[in-house]
Amino acid sequence: MTATNGTPAAGDASGTSARREASTADTVAAVVRQWRAVHPELDTGPMEVIGRINRCAALLQQAEDAPLRRAGLSRPEFDLLGALRRTGHELTPGELARETFSSGAAVTKRIKQLTERGLVERRGDTRDRRVAHVRLTDAGRDLVDGVLPEQLAYETAVLSVLAPAGRDDLAGLLAELLSRLEGRMGALRAGG
């Protein structure tokens, strides 16, 4: 059932207890219900967390694209510029790759593009001529500083569907999950 949904019609009157609610009105709940009908012996518990995280991420990223696109930036590009802006100093391509969780090759390409657009500049290291240093241009810094408030305002609007307390609870639980995942999955660098 529920397959071809036109509009999920989330006309949910009351405040949905948010407590161990397996059968809410989101698409993941419908999927889980289908699986349980086909394989009643399986524990579908993890799906309700992981499936929802994935689905939320997909929806939120799609939403985030909106203010970014107005600035002519993709999200990976903004992540790169943002890493330079928030650290406040130059970064090497390798550092940028680690900072933005993407491959070195992807970073190389992005740097090339952003350089052509005049948003970042590169210079070679004087001592070790293998390494390059990338920094924001004035235009790049201004772009980030202009986009970020819009981005945050948009995110705030999106998250306003949650009560403030719920939002904080969610942030806390995700922080716990994330810090343990990051610790478990081969230590990634922590903030200097």
Add this chain to the structure above:
Amino acid sequence: MTATNGTPAAGDASGTSARREASTADTVAAVVRQWRAVHPELDTGPMEVIGRINRCAALLQQAEDAPLRRAGLSRPEFDLLGALRRTGHELTPGELARETFSSGAAVTKRIKQLTERGLVERRGDTRDRRVAHVRLTDAGRDLVDGVLPEQLAYETAVLSVLAPAGRDDLAGLLAELLSRLEGRMGALRAGG
């Protein structure tokens, strides 16, 4: 109401200050701290939710790849096969696209590949010759049924870093967020 402050774990251990003190050990917290140092006037609250959702999704998907790859499947491929398996009947390419949240073109390509591998079959509709119907072969069904338990076991192991109660709280909060996002997303598209 959500409340359920029962899990003491990830909260800000040091922060007695009213402000959320972003002092946890995950990478997102470090990023947020950097942004606050550079732009103290901005409300970075949304980052702590959205950034963590994105990062969790990235890490979890990477983890999920492991059991799937053993079966020679990518996640989008598994999603397609899973949609056929859990609905229990044939689906058209369009339905599959909606069910797996991907574009029609992507579904076309996946169907072609999976057909070549003997995991799905297509047949034309007798009445409306525009539409096709896709169904699992026996091999496809067996593959899904073989992979799914491994997949769930793996996910259970990954999520075991959370206490059961925390996991349920998280699922509930994500369900609330997701159901509202899915309901509101269309209407929110113009704001900024």
Add this chain to the structure above:
DNA sequence: GTCGTATATTTTACAGATAAAACACATGCT
């Protein structure tokens, strides 16, 4: 019946990511 429009699917062109190889250089050993 024929025409215009809507719908379902596929094709095409292209942007973007990754893995693996290639490259350039540094560093340490002898």
Add this chain to the structure above:
DNA sequence: AGCATGTGTTTTATCTGTAAAATATACGAC
């Protein structure tokens, strides 16, 4: 100095996804 080995970065080949155009077909108005 000369060479082996390791590291930082870029290139190459390849793959996947998407947007937009193309294709094929149904349906309704006339």
